Amino acid sequence: MGEVTMGDVPVQGEPLALDLVNTTFVRGGLRGRVVDALCEPEALHDWLAAHRTELGVTGLECPAGVSVGEPELRRFQELRQALREALTAETSGTTWPDAAVRHINRAAHGATRWRELSASAPTGSVEVWSTKDWATAALARVAESGVALLSGEQRDALRACRAPGCILFFVQSGPARQWCSSGCGNRVRVARHANRAKITVDDSG
Ligand SMILES: [Zn+2]
Incomplete structure (x- = not known):
């Protein structure tokens, strides 16, 4: 597991x-295995740093600047699991599991933020969080992103990648995007081609 890094994750740049x-993704295609790029605190540190702008928790102890420990890692892994369960239910047309919904909602209201006037920024306003704990604030942002996905206008465009052996999710940005990544698209095309070739051979025989 230790050899998987954030750089190996096939798709990033979707909503938080x-x-x-x-x-969490499958490496090695159909006969591959599920691997976890977020399996140690350093990996969470990298993920947080890469998502700094969307997380917008810069007013707090900065995620990329402090050490991230096992407790924080566990909290992110737990929210990830709840989100996966809700997304899986959504994309397979079943009801969201209660426990997952409760977990996501709890994370979402774990921290709130608002804008305030500030004497140190007299020309504008500043964003203030209800907590000093960056992990709680960051988890709230991620949970809120999940709530928006499962209830907002992106809900209809939410997709589970249908490529064999793939477990990733994406928001279908246009009709041309059928797969989570070009890697999955290529694998599917190669498989279809091999299938067609096989059928042609069978027919001729
Ligand atoms: Zn895929």
Whole structure:
């Protein structure tokens, strides 16, 4: 497991909740195995640093600047699991599991933020969080992203990748995007081609 890094994750750049869920993926195609790029605190540190802008918790202890420990890692892994369960239910047309919904909601209201006037920023406002704990604030942002995905206008565009052996999710940005990544698209095309070739051979025989 230790050899998997954030650089190996096939798809990032989706909404926050999907980027977190997609840190678990299958390596090696159909006969591959599920691997976890978020299996140690250093990996969470990298993920947080890469998502700094969307997380927007810069007013707090900065995620990329402090050491990330096992307790924080566990909290992110637990929210990831709850999000995966809800997304899986959503994309397979079943009801969201209660426990997953409760977990996501709890994370979402774990921290709130608002804008305030500030004497140190007299020309504008500043964002204030209800907590000094960056992990709680970051988890709230990720949970909120999940809530928006499962209830907002992106809900209809939410997809589970249907490529064999793939467990990733994406928001279908246009009709041309059928797969989570070009890697999955290529694998499917190669498989179809091999199938067609096989059928042709069978027919001729
Ligand atoms: Zn895929």
